[in-house]
């Protein structure tokens with residue numbers, strides 16, 4: 001349930017509504033909007049009687065929220081959220097490109113790739129320091145040393161950095177270095193990690209679980225918003241199906257569906273969806289055509305020598321070409337929208 005206040009409602013009116021909600025054992029979450037404040041009723045188990053609030057001073061409307069996810073839903077916040085990472089915005093009106101290697105392997109590897117992707121037009125640099133690998137014998141990432149290299153890349157290039165957190169124990173460490181904290185597909189329903197992310201002041205990039213429905217994904221995001229962190233970027237990265245021609249199946253219809261349901265920005269990772277380099281550029285183009293707010297792409301200057309995900313990493317020249325192609329698709333979409 002959402003209690004929408006009049007634009008002329010006073011702080012005292014808002015307080016009375018909050019108290020009325022809390023007195024019934026629910027939680028009140030005021031959400032300031034451009035023109036007016038809306039107060040979301042949380043922690044109710046069944047329907048809430050709207051007449052309890054409708055007569056209070058300054059109340060304009062009482063609207064039932066029909067979706068199981070509330071804070072992430074457009075019912076609660078109709079306007080798009082722009083997530084800010086320094087001077088970079090992810091959300092409406094922007095096409096944000098995040099690029100870098102799957103894993104940070106060394107200072108020179110990270111810097112070589114970072115300079116390249118930046119000159120091609122990437123705004124954010126990615127690279128894993130803690131890697132969730134299927135085999136315990138595969139490269140697990142450099143850990144804190146990788147985080148230090150990421151900080152050095154940020155220092156040298158000015159690009160904010162995105163890196164994955166794997167567990168609660170290392171959350172504080174990753175949070176201290178990262179500009180955006182990634183929660184990977186394997187952790188999408190790690191509820192203690194989601195709660196910890198909710199207490200963070202850093203933006204969270206929440207990947208879709210490889211077998212998650214969109215409701216489950218949005219409910220995972222709800223944990224983070226419910227915890228107090230509204231800076232969430234969703235990332236579609238393909239779901240597991242029966243096919244063998246790609247690592248996963250990129251669910252592009254998730255993009256318009258999520259954009260309709262939620263105010264949160266949504267980007268697409270064509271690299272983990274495809275699992276192979278030859279599909280990354282076409283899938284990246286398609287993602288921008290369905291109006292994803294950005295892309296996250298793996299790039300390596302020596303993919304044959306990469307310690308993880310070399311087969312899906314673009315060569316630097318391919319990344320240049322992808323950037324040119326998607327920028328042109330994005331600008332033609334923008335021109336068409338203004339027709």
Ligand code: PEP
Pocket residue numbers: 102128132183184185186207237272
């Ligand atoms: C990654 O981005 O390197 C990664 C491991 O992604 P995902 O969680 O989508 O597999």
Ligand code: MN
Pocket residue numbers: 102103272298308309
């Ligand atoms: Mn990877």
